[in-house]
Amino acid sequence: MSKYYGSIEAGGTKFVLAVGDEDYGIIKTHQIPTTHPEETISKTIAFFKENPVEAIGLGSFGPLDINSDSPTYGYITTTPKPDWGGINLLGKISDELNIPVAFTTDVNASAYGEMVKTGLQDVVYFTIGTGIGGGATQKGNFIGGRGHAEMGHQTVKRHPKDTNFEGICPFHNDCLEGLASGPTIAARLQKRGEEVEANHEVWELIAYYIAQAAVNATLTLVPERIILGGGVMSQPLMLEKVQRYFIELLNGYVSLPCEVHDYITLPSVENNGSATIGNFALAASKID
Amino acid sequence: MSKYYGSIEAGGTKFVLAVGDEDYGIIKTHQIPTTHPEETISKTIAFFKENPVEAIGLGSFGPLDINSDSPTYGYITTTPKPDWGGINLLGKISDELNIPVAFTTDVNASAYGEMVKTGLQDVVYFTIGTGIGGGATQKGNFIGGRGHAEMGHQTVKRHPKDTNFEGICPFHNDCLEGLASGPTIAARLQKRGEEVEANHEVWELIAYYIAQAAVNATLTLVPERIILGGGVMSQPLMLEKVQRYFIELLNGYVSLPCEVHDYITLPSVENNGSATIGNFALAASKID
Numbered sequence: 338m339s340k341y342y343g344s345i346e347a348g349g350t351k352f353v354l355a356v357g358d359e360d361y362g363i364i365k366t367h368q369i370p371t372t373h374p375e376e377t378i379s380k381t382i383a384f385f386k387e388n389p390v391e392a393i394g395l396g397s398f399g400p401l402d403i404n405s406d407s408p409t410y411g412y413i414t415t416t417p418k419p420d421w422g423g424i425n426l427l428g429k430i431s432d433e434l435n436i437p438v439a440f441t442t443d444v445n446a447s448a449y450g451e452m453v454k455t456g457l458q459d460v461v462y463f464t465i466g467t468g469i470g471g472g473a474t475q476k477g478n479f480i481g482g483r484g485h486a487e488m489g490h491q492t493v494k495r496h497p498k499d500t501n502f503e504g505i506c507p508f509h510n511d512c513l514e515g516l517a518s519g520p521t522i523a524a525r526l527q528k529r530g531e532e533v534e535a536n537h538e539v540w541e542l543i544a545y546y547i548a549q550a551a552v553n554a555t556l557t558l559v560p561e562r563i564i565l566g567g568g569v570m571s572q573p574l575m576l577e578k579v580q581r582y583f584i585e586l587l588n589g590y591v592s593l594p595c596e597v598h599d600y601i602t603l604p605s606v607e608n609n610g611s612a613t614i615g616n617f618a619l620a621a622s623k624i625d
Numbered sequence: 626m627s628k629y630y631g632s633i634e635a636g637g638t639k640f641v642l643a644v645g646d647e648d649y650g651i652i653k654t655h656q657i658p659t660t661h662p663e664e665t666i667s668k669t670i671a672f673f674k675e676n677p678v679e680a681i682g683l684g685s686f687g688p689l690d691i692n693s694d695s696p697t698y699g700y701i702t703t704t705p706k707p708d709w710g711g712i713n714l715l716g717k718i719s720d721e722l723n724i725p726v727a728f729t730t731d732v733n734a735s736a737y738g739e740m741v742k743t744g745l746q747d748v749v750y751f752t753i754g755t756g757i758g759g760g761a762t763q764k765g766n767f768i769g770g771r772g773h774a775e776m777g778h779q780t781v782k783r784h785p786k787d788t789n790f791e792g793i794c795p796f797h798n799d800c801l802e803g804l805a806s807g808p809t810i811a812a813r814l815q816k817r818g819e820e821v822e823a824n825h826e827v828w829e830l831i832a833y834y835i836a837q838a839a840v841n842a843t844l845t846l847v848p849e850r851i852i853l854g855g856g857v858m859s860q861p862l863m864l865e866k867v868q869r870y871f872i873e874l875l876n877g878y879v880s881l882p883c884e885v886h887d888y889i890t891l892p893s894v895e896n897n898g899s900a901t902i903g904n905f906a907l908a909a910s911k912i913d
Binding site: 458486490508553554588590594 | 688746747759761763764768769770771772773774775776778779780781782783796797799837840841842844845846847848849874876877878879880882
């Protein structure tokens with residue numbers, strides 16, 4: 338008999354649920370708006386009661402407690418999202434369904450999905466959208482000692498033409514997220530990214546900061562590939578700009594495993610679907 | 626019968642050799658100036674022929690090839706140091722002595738020594754001296770997918786009072802090493818660090834950059850402790866300044882495992898001796 342795996346992508350605006358087969362092919366998906374935790378979690382549980390699976394991979398928005406030795410393992414911790422701080426997301430779901438649930442961050446799930454899809458063991462995944470997050474694997478395990486990485490908030494140096502913008506991160510002003518996330522476009526130009534022409538200078542600035550994240554990940558984690566997902570990366574030419582700045586900033590200091598076009602890439606799974614594959618694989622790892 | 630372990634700290638100016646007992650206590654040490662590779666390596670081999678050990682830990686200056694699947698595993702790769710580029714350091718030593726030799730970077734050896742000494746599994750070690758290097762462990766293994774970390778060359782944001790100094794890194798100008806290594810003091814002030822008063826503003830600038838390295842390591846690797854060694858850290862008050870800027874820059878975004886004074890520390894082994902302990906432990910790991 339075939340095994341089925343479940344995926345829960347727990348996002349700030351919606352929960353995306355999926356059932357997959359042993360080859361991680363998607364059999365069924367369902368979306369739930371993220372409202373009050375009780376309601377959202379009940380609907381999630383109801384879906385998997387109707388569509389039973391062997392195990393679930395749960396990749397969530399955070400910050401999360403992913404330290405399995407901690408008394409608050411499985412909790413969403415300090416999110417500013419109303420009602421969701423201190424919620425035992427993992428416990429409520431796994432207790433009710435009584436199956437193994439692998440628990441990590443949304444971006445770790447994406448990194449894991451890319452790892453499975455590419456067959457590489459050491460990957461870094463950044464999502465550049467409303468916020469910026471980064472997850473990474475090394476020899477098939479997640480990076481992060483006591484907890485999960487928060488690479489979106491690293492410090493970066495200013496683009497020489499971007500000295501007046503303060504940055505929008507409520508914690509750090511001009512960290513990576515504060516200078517390069519999607520909402521920085523509106524903050525700089527008073528219009529949305531979709532309305533900004535492809536040759537506007539703002540894309541250069543953003544590419545420069547994303548390239549630094551790739552440089553720092555290269556120097557710290559020495560991965561086989563760096564994958565860039567999220568809405569900002571759908572801007573035409575953005576990937577090329579990032580690759581160009583990356584080469585310029587790294588300046589040949591360390592060798593890469595391949596050409597930059599194969600080293601810094603868009604996700605190999607379309608429509609930001611890496612997390613679903615990752616969740617299926619994490620679910621499988623709980624029972625294999 | 627007691628087992629003895631060997632340590633080789635292969636530095637750019639000297640090789641420090643040591644023999645240790647099973648408790649990693651130092652029984653004998655010997656220093657060799659780093660001259661031509663043939664001469665330096667012969668003297669190293671001669672020392673261990675006179676002082677036999679079961680296995681050796683070899684922590685070297687680099688960059689190195691530490692990927693055991695690589696055809697140039699054990700080589701010093703692209704160092705600007707005359708004659709040392711492309712030298713098979715590991716091979717020459719292990720072939721001649723015919724014992725197991727663990728091979729890693731000098732700063733990884735230091736990180737490993739601190740790990741052993743503190744009993745922690747997830748540590749980051751930065752050395753801030755003539756250059757800046759960083760090594761890290763996670764669950765007792767070294768960070769670094771395809772090779773070793775080069776965290777000293779990460780990008781950092783400028784201190785608001787340090788906008789005119791270009792930086793001295795020949796590859797990147799104003800990376801961490803280019804703004805905060807020991808030689809930046811002479812480049813800024815035309816005198817050596819030892820001659821600069823403890824309340825001079827330059828120490829604030831340097832502390833600000835080192836603090837960013839600690840912030841970025843915290844956000845990327847989520848360690849239990851960050852250890853700062855090397856000559857620059859012997860400046861009085863430097864550690865306190867780094868801790869203060871760290872707290873200011875991180876701004877409570879993620880929780881720490883303990884107070885900052887226990888989280889960002891000087892090495893627990895005096896006189897930059899962490900690498901020796903680390904090498905003994907790495908040697909032991911080759912035969913246990």
